[in-house]
Amino acid sequence: MRTALSLLAVLLAVGVGMRVYPHSLLNALLAGAVIYLAIEVVALRRRIERLERTTTAIARDDHPEATHGTPLVRDPGEPTADKSFSRQAAAAEEHPRAAPEGKPPPPSPDQVPVRGLLAGLTAPVVTFFTSGNPVLKIGLVVLFFGVAFLLKYAAQRTLIPIELRLAGVALGGLILLAAGWRLRHSRRNYGLGLEGGGIGVLYLVVFAAAKLYHLLPLPLALTVMISLVGLSCALAVLQEARGLAVSGSIGGFLAPVLMSTDSGSHVLLFSYYALLNSSILGIAWFKAWRELNLIGFTFTFAIATLWGASAYTPDHFATTEPFLILFFLMYCLIAVLFAHRQPLRLRGFIDGPLVFGLPIVASGLQAYLVHDFRYGMALSALMLGGWYVGLSWLLWRQLAEGMRLLTEAFLALGVVFASLAIPLGLGPNWTAAAWALEGAAMVWIGSRQDRPLARLFGLLLQIGAAVSFVDGLVLPADSGLLVNWAFLGSALLASAALFSSFWLDRYRDQASPWELPLPPLLLAWGLSWWYGGGYRDLDHHLEGQTLPPAFLLYAGLTTLCLGGLAHRFSWQRMVTGLLVLLPIMLFTLIAQVMGWNAGSLLAGCGWLAWPLAFTVLYGLLARFEEQLPPRSLPWGHSLGLWLLMAVLAIELAWRVDRMAGIAEVWSLACWGGVPMVVLFALEFHGDRLTWPVARCAATYHGIATDVPLLALLLWTLASFTASGDPDPLPFLPLLNPLELVELAILLLALLRTLRPTTSSLFGERGLIATAALLFIWLNVAVGRCVHWYAHVPYRFDALFSSPILQAAVAALWSVLALTLTILGARKAYRRVWLTGAGLLCLTVIKLFVIDLSGTGTIGRIVSFLVVGLLMLIIGFFAPLPPKPEELPR
Template identity: 25%
Template sequence: MEFLLIPLCLVMLVVLFSLKNIVRAEFKRLDNQLWQLRQEITSWKKEQVPVESKPVSVAPDSPPIAPVQPEPTTAPEPFEEPVAIPVPVEPEPTPVQRDYWKSGFEVVGETEKEEEVSAEVAFSPVQHEVQAPKPGFFDRHPDLEKFIGENLVSKIGIAILVMAIAYFVKFAIDNNWIGPVGRVAIGVLCAGVLIGIGHYLRRSYHAFSSVIVGGGIAVLYFTIALAYQQFHLFPQSIAFIIMLVITVFAVILSLLYDRQELAVIGLVGGFAAPFLVSNNSGNFRALFTYLSLLNAGLLLIAYRKNWRLLNLLAFVFTVLLFGGWLATAPATLSTKDYMAGFWFAILFHIIFFAANVAYNIRRNQSFVAADFSMILSNAALFFTAGLILLHRMQAEHLQGLFTIAMAVIYCLLSFIFFRNRKVEANIIFLLIGLTVSFISLTAPIQLKGNHITLFWATEAVLLYWVHVRSRMPLFRYTTALVWGAMMISLMIDWEAGAGLLTGLYAGITTFALFYLVRDREQRLIGYIVEIAGLLIFYISGILEIDRRIDAAAGQQSLMMYEMAYTVCFSGLLFLLRNYIRIFQVQKYLLASIIAFTLFYFFLLTSNVFHVQAEILQAGKSLVPFLWYWLAGAVVALMIAWFSRMVYNNDPLLLPLGDAAPWLLVFCSVLLLSIAGHLLVNQIFFSPTHSLSDLQRIYLKSGLPILWGGCSFVLMWQGMRKKWKTLRIISLSLFTLTLIKLFVFDIRNISVAGKIAAFFCLGVLLLVVSFMYQRLKKIIIEDEEKPSV
């Protein structure tokens, strides 16, 4: 045993000798720094002397008679008095407390940009300390040689020393020189020596002493673990208590030395202690109770020190331990066991949230990105663990309640912080964002099917209304996210065959959002929301028609229903926009919708004749055909509105130019031609008059008569309205009718058809010529309406 003391004494002598050299070098460095400081103070005093001796800055407002009769004896007095009199230090201005904090959310009649700026100012009446960006490694250590010699070498040296002690003890144990008690005593003695040396050097060598003390604490942890696991010198409870005492001792030293490294070592040892003294019993309640006490001690440290690394390590270790238990929990665990785990998860969530906000609120400091990340991670992991535990407890019906409870908790926290004027606005915005997120997650977790869409549609409107009332941009962004989620959910509902009411409700809420947005956002955003609302209404109706119409009705009939719905939808928009004025649809948007409707209506004309043939020949239902006539009436109403715009030279038609009247006449004549053909088929169809015969007669005889009548009406209106363009269109239509009649229709036509066509056209042309003769003066003076 005496032989072992010789190497130990040698080791201690080597340590003390190295410390002596380090102390000497440190004293030399301090002397150099003091000398440099004295030189800087001396140079600074020399620079300040000329400034104080200038008389110009003392009495700039002296009367003009003063330089005429100066008194040499009292001349220096005016220069000395201002220097001798101490300048009164004004108290720091108290931050202006705005009424925003008293009255809550108010609506101010300003522009949106001014409102958002005022909201940001109102949320931060207290000036927080702005933390400068952390310097880099080479900024903190410009002298790399000094860093290696004073910092890195000491850490490596203590690590090697600990390894040397460990190898020596192992060698002695392998040769049976030391018994179990002696082995433990040597470890404790070495740890005590290291801690004592570090404590002795704490004032002169702050960083070096912390490294030595940390090494001593690490030796203590491993010594006690070896005494329990290998030698069984004391029971588990005693070993656990000793390690807990070591952890508390390390934390106290870290606070006394103000060194985060010691706290980290104590924390790592504290989390390792349960495993170092474990007997594999699987008692998770004891483990989580110990972790709760350890994290509660961390909370006390976090209240006094801004040691983010300590918070991060504790959070990571706790998540790993709790997540490991949750992932490897045996199937034999009961609901009661999972409930206990749920309560421990709540406790951990509260502790880590408080640990991440305590110091900043206490010292009125700004939160940084690491704080926000910790708060978000804490909320997300706790929420995930809660859902898993509820699932394993077979309580899935409570997951929605758990989610809304999370939203309520963060809402209360945001309100409490809002009332506390020391809290900056960013953390309040973060808590409000978490509140909104959990409210939004309640729908997909608790509800099923289209109820999610209904929930998100309502939430989007409420969030933007809160943005309008509170002037906080956060709600504006969350509105966009929730509304986008609602649109995705609505598409899923459409794919699943949801009912018409879901689409109608989504469209109504989207238009409600448009009414809130249109005067407060950019015009493009208003257009997007408006178009989206119209598309929701239209697609919902189309899908409902596809779902309701029986497939046996045929594809042609289904297209008739869809065409009729499209036309009626556009007509309803036109009616609500121009007469009832419920929906303030933009004029350009309405014109585009009507143009598309007319094109779609005329494009599906061929399907109308197929449906009519099936009705007349096969005796199918007349309902699709009636829907077409309703659509035709709506199209006629649109054409009438179009003609009014053309006559009034509406600025909306400026891109069309002179083509607008021609386009109007083309649509009108085409609609009348189709309607006349359908009426002829419906009235004169019989077994003796087939549809092909009726079509041939109508195209060769009826159509020229119809076009001639249209030309006559156009001529009459052009003369009546003094509109030259309309008269030119009438003459063009007359010319087209005559060319068609004499080139194509004169062949293979009955005598009665020829007589009717020629008679009607001849009479119309004579009447037109007579009208030109009687109204010659109007034509010559050319007082027609200016063309578009």
């Protein structure tokens, strides 16, 4: 429920941002990021409250005397209650979802249904005003605004001298501060509230005296503010007063906003905020107060963004850039201190919104500041990446114990920004790549810390990055091949998706139901961006004959690299994704044969692309044989073999066709001859190859060779239309290249059907079909002989009308009938004898239907004589074999 409402809120914020800034997708998505951070703060605040209630319940169970007033008598050797409580509290901090025995565990914040987004966002405010001393808190807020309005009213009407007014307000603040300090022991909460209110009033007085009335010189005002900052830090740390630090910081950040006249110096404003942030940094040195860190981060960068949008000009760069760098460094160190100051068992726990939100906001502001500088953002990203890499190295060397997660996060950010320097230097569209990689980082941290909302927001960032990238995708004509921002942006989007898919796969045991389909979708999304971006860039720079093999080379190298990553990280899903090389090889082959390149497959870089592709494919099938899905292995081997035979046949046929002085039939024979040779080798010598043929014998003696053999039979049927001109060689019956290839294919099919391990495709029906095709081939061979020696045109109508062909066919049929009947009679093959007898009957029918119309010609006469004599021989030497049941037993 919370995830759905959070998604709705983020989308609503993006929509409102697009409404307000219709020409800036960056601002719209920034609005969504702010909403996400707000929801995350609410969720974490509720988690902290439940953790405190859990530890309180544990303490109550361990100290029943605190409830019933009965002291316990303990054995001297028994551990004290304080130690027991500390151990249980530490366990509760490490496992906040655990509950005391016998009580139901408190629900996780991620599992608690949120009744409404408004209720979730206002929960911290309601808690603040309804817990502790609500009257005091509300009174301090009212007093704070009242003092601010009083100062403004008095300034406008000059009723009392300004010095007296400011002195009176300052005296009131000091009284509140002193009273709070006096009550710090007897009424702790009340006293801390007074202290916070007093410090806030003093902030207002000093800022008003320096900025509005110029009563204090700026150096003195800064000194006083530094003193107030130090005082608030000291009071908060000494009294363990997180609320004092929070209220004092809020008052300090709101002071310049309430007293603003839109005419002040931004240098003074940012200097003042630098002091406030230095106090937060000082507190972070001693305490891990997350609320204080987030309040300072939000106020600082929100007000800086508002000022930049309304008042920044390029002339302010020299006085603005140092403050941005200073604020960035401060909160980067605060994030380190927060992770370092966690309890021992939670050491290294990182604040996701601060660790990953800081570079998002800071890089966005930096891009606005340096947009007029050439390579400004590229250099900024390079330095930012260097900072994060150096910081991760320092943490690893100095604080390796328990800080691995933060070190990995900083290292990831360093690699991200260092890699962004390349596309930023080559093009202005940096937002999409930055957000995609930041989204991947959010998915990573969400997976490591089991935070579904962070993972969801990371995915939304990547979708927004893709939309932004496509919206501004215009590639200059003079861009370099694979070194332009359009390709590199696609590559970074792909990397982010693949990185997200990997981490969601690794932590799939903790995934929500809606996340289960995401890893394969992200894998497909990432590969689509990678291959699509590469193809688009190659298409922009290459054309015609060089494009398909160049893309195949790109795909082969990609598969080689991804295969290494899949092996290194044991990524099962990526292993399956590597098989995308097969359809790319098929696409390339079709493109080269039918599309852009009706020429050599090895043209351009094809001489390298095709051998590399086949090497990578069979290396993939061999290396990942155990990891690939069982159903994909037969198809992988089969498609690889089919493509190999097709490439060899097409390339050899093309080269033979370009040879001068030879007939076209030689090229035609190559189309069938090359696959025929490969199939013969696999049929009779393939098992000598331990891998892949012997290892996958069922495949290589089944579907992998059945389909090409069936295709060769169809090719044989189609090749009957060729006359078989073997120029420059003379035509010899059955010894010309075309008929030799046809005969070899038919013999291979017959042998395949007669083998005991034959597949179902070439069973008994296959034997009948192959025998029929062999009969047709003999008739075609006779027709070619008549064409070449009797000079009859090689057309069906001309040959059919030739009496020489009719006589030759009648003789052929009679000889075949004689052979079959004798063989059937000698071996008692009744079906073979019946086949021969049927062919003989067909011959007789042909004589009386066709040949009888030309009884005066020599051809017809010869036909009748030969058939008649053969029938007599058959009747004498080959009588009908008996039926099986008639055979003697």
